[in-house]
Amino acid sequence: MEREEDRVETLLADGTVDHGPDHGEDTPPVDETRHSESLDEEDNTLKPRFIRKVTDALEADDQEQVYNLVEPLHPADIADLFELIDGEYRAPLARAINDLLGSEVMAEMNDWVREDLVDDLEPEEVAELAEQMETDDAVAMIEDLDEEDQQAVLAEMEPEDRAAIESALSFPEESAGRLMSRDFIAVPEHLTVGDLIDYMRESRDLATEFWEVFIVDPKHRPVGTCMLSWILRAPRSVPLADVMKRDQTLIPVAMDQEEVALRFQKYALISAAVVDDAGRLVGQITVDDVVHIIQEEAGEDALLLSGAGEGDINEPLPRTIRTRMWWLFINLGTAILASSVVALFEATITRLVTLAVLMPIVTGMGGNAATQTMTVTVRALATNQLTSSNTWRMIVREWWIASANGWGLGLLMAMTCQVIYQDWMLSFVLLLAMILNSINAGLSGVLIPLGLDKLKIDPAVTSTVFVTTMTDTLGFFFFLGLAEVFALH
Amino acid sequence: MEREEDRVETLLADGTVDHGPDHGEDTPPVDETRHSESLDEEDNTLKPRFIRKVTDALEADDQEQVYNLVEPLHPADIADLFELIDGEYRAPLARAINDLLGSEVMAEMNDWVREDLVDDLEPEEVAELAEQMETDDAVAMIEDLDEEDQQAVLAEMEPEDRAAIESALSFPEESAGRLMSRDFIAVPEHLTVGDLIDYMRESRDLATEFWEVFIVDPKHRPVGTCMLSWILRAPRSVPLADVMKRDQTLIPVAMDQEEVALRFQKYALISAAVVDDAGRLVGQITVDDVVHIIQEEAGEDALLLSGAGEGDINEPLPRTIRTRMWWLFINLGTAILASSVVALFEATITRLVTLAVLMPIVTGMGGNAATQTMTVTVRALATNQLTSSNTWRMIVREWWIASANGWGLGLLMAMTCQVIYQDWMLSFVLLLAMILNSINAGLSGVLIPLGLDKLKIDPAVTSTVFVTTMTDTLGFFFFLGLAEVFALH
Numbered sequence: 016m017e018r019e020e021d022r023v024e025t026l027l028a029d030g031t032v033d034h035g036p037d038h039g040e041d042t043p044p045v046d047e048t049r050h051s052e053s054l055d056e057e058d059n060t061l062k063p064r065f066i067r068k069v070t071d072a073l074e075a076d077d078q079e080q081v082y083n084l085v086e087p088l089h090p091a092d093i094a095d096l097f098e099l100i101d102g103e104y105r106a107p108l109a110r111a112i113n114d115l116l117g118s119e120v121m122a123e124m125n126d127w128v129r130e131d132l133v134d135d136l137e138p139e140e141v142a143e144l145a146e147q148m149e150t151d152d153a154v155a156m157i158e159d160l161d162e163e164d165q166q167a168v169l170a171e172m173e174p175e176d177r178a179a180i181e182s183a184l185s186f187p188e189e190s191a192g193r194l195m196s197r198d199f200i201a202v203p204e205h206l207t208v209g210d211l212i213d214y215m216r217e218s219r220d221l222a223t224e225f226w227e228v229f230i231v232d233p234k235h236r237p238v239g240t241c242m243l244s245w246i247l248r249a250p251r252s253v254p255l256a257d258v259m260k261r262d263q264t265l266i267p268v269a270m271d272q273e274e275v276a277l278r279f280q281k282y283a284l285i286s287a288a289v290v291d292d293a294g295r296l297v298g299q300i301t302v303d304d305v306v307h308i309i310q311e312e313a314g315e316d317a318l319l320l321s322g323a324g325e326g327d328i329n330e331p332l333p334r335t336i337r338t339r340m341w342w343l344f345i346n347l348g349t350a351i352l353a354s355s356v357v358a359l360f361e362a363t364i365t366r367l368v369t370l371a372v373l374m375p376i377v378t379g380m381g382g383n384a385a386t387q388t389m390t391v392t393v394r395a396l397a398t399n400q401l402t403s404s405n406t407w408r409m410i411v412r413e414w415w416i417a418s419a420n421g422w423g424l425g426l427l428m429a430m431t432c433q434v435i436y437q438d439w440m441l442s443f444v445l446l447l448a449m450i451l452n453s454i455n456a457g458l459s460g461v462l463i464p465l466g467l468d469k470l471k472i473d474p475a476v477t478s479t480v481f482v483t484t485m486t487d488t489l490g491f492f493f494f495l496g497l498a499e500v501f502a503l504h
Numbered sequence: 505m506e507r508e509e510d511r512v513e514t515l516l517a518d519g520t521v522d523h524g525p526d527h528g529e530d531t532p533p534v535d536e537t538r539h540s541e542s543l544d545e546e547d548n549t550l551k552p553r554f555i556r557k558v559t560d561a562l563e564a565d566d567q568e569q570v571y572n573l574v575e576p577l578h579p580a581d582i583a584d585l586f587e588l589i590d591g592e593y594r595a596p597l598a599r600a601i602n603d604l605l606g607s608e609v610m611a612e613m614n615d616w617v618r619e620d621l622v623d624d625l626e627p628e629e630v631a632e633l634a635e636q637m638e639t640d641d642a643v644a645m646i647e648d649l650d651e652e653d654q655q656a657v658l659a660e661m662e663p664e665d666r667a668a669i670e671s672a673l674s675f676p677e678e679s680a681g682r683l684m685s686r687d688f689i690a691v692p693e694h695l696t697v698g699d700l701i702d703y704m705r706e707s708r709d710l711a712t713e714f715w716e717v718f719i720v721d722p723k724h725r726p727v728g729t730c731m732l733s734w735i736l737r738a739p740r741s742v743p744l745a746d747v748m749k750r751d752q753t754l755i756p757v758a759m760d761q762e763e764v765a766l767r768f769q770k771y772a773l774i775s776a777a778v779v780d781d782a783g784r785l786v787g788q789i790t791v792d793d794v795v796h797i798i799q800e801e802a803g804e805d806a807l808l809l810s811g812a813g814e815g816d817i818n819e820p821l822p823r824t825i826r827t828r829m830w831w832l833f834i835n836l837g838t839a840i841l842a843s844s845v846v847a848l849f850e851a852t853i854t855r856l857v858t859l860a861v862l863m864p865i866v867t868g869m870g871g872n873a874a875t876q877t878m879t880v881t882v883r884a885l886a887t888n889q890l891t892s893s894n895t896w897r898m899i900v901r902e903w904w905i906a907s908a909n910g911w912g913l914g915l916l917m918a919m920t921c922q923v924i925y926q927d928w929m930l931s932f933v934l935l936l937a938m939i940l941n942s943i944n945a946g947l948s949g950v951l952i953p954l955g956l957d958k959l960k961i962d963p964a965v966t967s968t969v970f971v972t973t974m975t976d977t978l979g980f981f982f983f984l985g986l987a988e989v990f991a992l993h
Binding site for chain 2: 353369423428
């Protein structure tokens with residue numbers, strides 16, 4: 016890309032080297048004093064006072080003031096600023112800081128906030144931003160646009176950049192193909208360390224930031240990787256074949272990003288080669304792009320289990336309401352099912368209304384126990400710790416936990432019940448019901464996610480409904496049913 | 505260029521080249537064919553068939569067979585193997601593969617599994633492993649040992665390694681000081697690119713893997729960092745001061761690992777300098793160590809919210825039971841509180857037992873709605889997306905969601921209730937109770953985590969109890985209370 020060539024030019028000509036700020040991933044030098052005035056050092060977030068200053072300046076339409084306030088910020092903090100201020104200030108802020116709204120800022124910005132912003136920009140402005148960005152970041156920005164705007168933006172771009180982005184968009188969302196950057200360094204096996212260094216010194220349009228060099232065979236298939244630190248420390252005459260690491264993790268271009276993240280983590284990768292179906296090197300994924308995914312995918316489970324969807328606090332309100340209400344609606348179904356079980360025993364309850372008082376305890380305890388087991392199972396599945404090799408051990412384990420909890424807490428409650436109601440039969444029924452429901456909870460909590468996973472359904476999304484149905488419905492059934500059987504009144 | 509050629513000659517004279525593979529972090533070359541036989545390529549986990557082979561060989565006490573099976577595995581997969589086989593096989597496996605049980609394997613292994621294993625090893629064996637490891641990994645292994653064993657192991661170590669580990673252990677657990685590695689490259693500002701390359705070529709005992717070089721002032725305070733890729737591409741004559749990036753994120757040695765992880769993520773760092781109180785460079789943290797933390801910290805919330813503690817499936821059973829039962833015990837308290845509210849209205853229920861049938865719907869829906877809001881709030885707090893700057897916006901947002909859900913689902917249920925029970929008053933009470941409890945749920949779900957966070961209590965650990973107490977207790981109270989008020993019978 017243009018700016019990159021320029022840089023290398025100056026580098027080789029008169030040795031005057033820029034300090035990164037004008038390109039790619041780098042960050043502008045920051046004047047610490049002004050920095051600390053804007054950033055809360057403790058938790059590294061922007062201070063409310065600073066944000067008020069910005070919004071006040073925006074209110075006063077004092078663009079210069081706004082620019083001066085924002086200028087010393089790190090791009091990631093500028094992105095945060097856009098997320099933290101209210102919606103109506105975002106477009107004005109973007110206009111006020113114009114050239115500060117660089118590619119890194121857009122790359123760091125929350126999807127929804129960025130989408131808002133991009134809608135306010137002209138296609139050529141978006142195209143200009145996209146051209147400065149690494150392919151993967153550009154794709155992240157453009158893939159959210161609707162078909163028509165996408166075309167408009169792509170039309171404004173340099174042919175080669177457009178080609179790169181179009182090919183990226185041709186891969187499924189959340190796949191390695193969307194994630195990978197096409198800027199990487201690949202050299203033939205026969206080079207020596209010296210050749211490689213000279214090649215890198217001389218070539219114009221190389222990636223500005225890379226951590227490993229890929230060595231490829233004549234068919235452009237990766238045969239090894241070489242860490243820059245090794246290249247720097249080996250004598251020039253050593254053949255790359257001798258310093259490179261042959262064992263490497265290759266990422267198929269269609270691999271899901273969650274799987275990519277797991278491999279980066281498992282093998283502690285800094286960068287990895289992405290290969291097409293023919294095994295040819297087509298791109299690289301670097302860890303800094305994966306870090307966000309690891310964080311999202313890991314945090315996702317909590318949100319999915321709770322039915323909060325993406326749980327993104329910047330998501331448009333109507334969309335959030337739709338997601339959450341739909342979930343509550345489904346769970347209402349399970350609640351109705353549970354209460355219809357109660358309805359079956361109306362007669363029993365009328366005879367002994369205390370049953371109505373105690374029944375929430377049986378279902379509540381079951382629900383909590385099931386949630387514990389379910390969450391552990393879902394996490395273990397998501398992190399590949401739970402595989403068919405140790406499934407059985409996991410089930411047995413949860414059975415023991417459930418029994419222990421059932422007996423322990425069941426006895427406790429039964430005694431409390433006896434103290435309060437002086438009714439041996441009732442206390443006995445409560446004990447039995449709690450033991451049964453605890454075991455029911457433990458087994459549902461582990462078997463339902465496992466079953467869904469086997470059926471290739473994401474257990475995080477669907478487990479809760481089934482599990483609570485089991486614990487509530489059966490909970491009421493055990494308790495009221497036993498009460499009926501033992502003719503309590 | 506000339507100068508460089510000469511220098512290489514001399515280097516070649518006594519040139520000892522390190523071919524990465526024999527070194528600390530590196531991974532043995534893998535014979536792909538045998539690899540694929542052991543690994544399930546789809547999800548990159550060990551095949552059950554392979555694991556059975558290993559355990560069978562262990563049963564048969566055929567150590568050579570075991571060794572040959574395990575030998576081609578990547579250290580991370582060997583670590584997985586230890587986690588996947590049953591407890592009783594672990595010590596025999598360790599003995600069978602002896603030298604394959606290297607530092608990387610131990611570093612990758614689950615804490616509990618490693619602890620088991622370490623207990624079976626002699627102090628000097630542990631010391632030997634620790635000496636091969638990066639400081640941070642060694643610390644992770646040793647910090648789990650009890651005081652006495654720690655001393656025994658440390659006593660067996662080389663003075664300098666011991667010193668490094670003892671100083672690491674002097675920092676609080678989960679702090680940057682424990683995480684950081686003491687192997688890093690720091691050079692004075694006045695060097696040129698050429699000087700640096702020569703320095704790295706000549707010095708023998710440098711870290712084998714590093715991605716950035718730190719430039720320090722005479723007081724050993726970091727003044728900038730330099731990516732290897734820049735060094736490789738700049739002419740030898742350029743002073744480091746001109747290629748280095750002055751703006752950098754410094755990690756105070758006492759910073760909590762969760763905060764470290766957030767900064768790596770926010771600023772897309774590959775490595776960062778760790779500084780002591782005097783601002784002196786004392787270590788570096790690299791992203792591959794942070795990746796595990798990001799994953800843990802992000803996944804943790806789901807587990808903590810469910811009261812499953814660490815939710816580690818390798819945790820000793822008694823410990824797991826204790827954690828979970830304690831949580832269920834506390835929640836039993838809230839359940840008792842809720843049911844005592846029901847007890848208040850026994851008379852009302854006796855007059856109209858249908859109330860007992862419908863009441864779980866009110867509390868159930870409230871509980872689910874609250875969980876959604878609570879989870880979103882906890883995640884937003886954990887990821888620094890929710891700060892005092894946008895707290896108010898968040899509360900208002902949740903208020904709207906809660907009202908929408910309350911009205912929508914309340915009306916739905918009220919109509920259903922009317923169809924079934926033909927009782928306008930009852931349906932009206934149900935509607936009112938569901939709206940009130942939905943808003944109660946929404947506000948508790950956002951205010952309770954926020955309040956706990958303000959009190960510096962981890963909202964993920966404690967929110968659930970308070971929130972469910974609110975939704976259950978008030979849920980029953982709204983519904984039955986209103987029924988009483990409107991004299992339903």
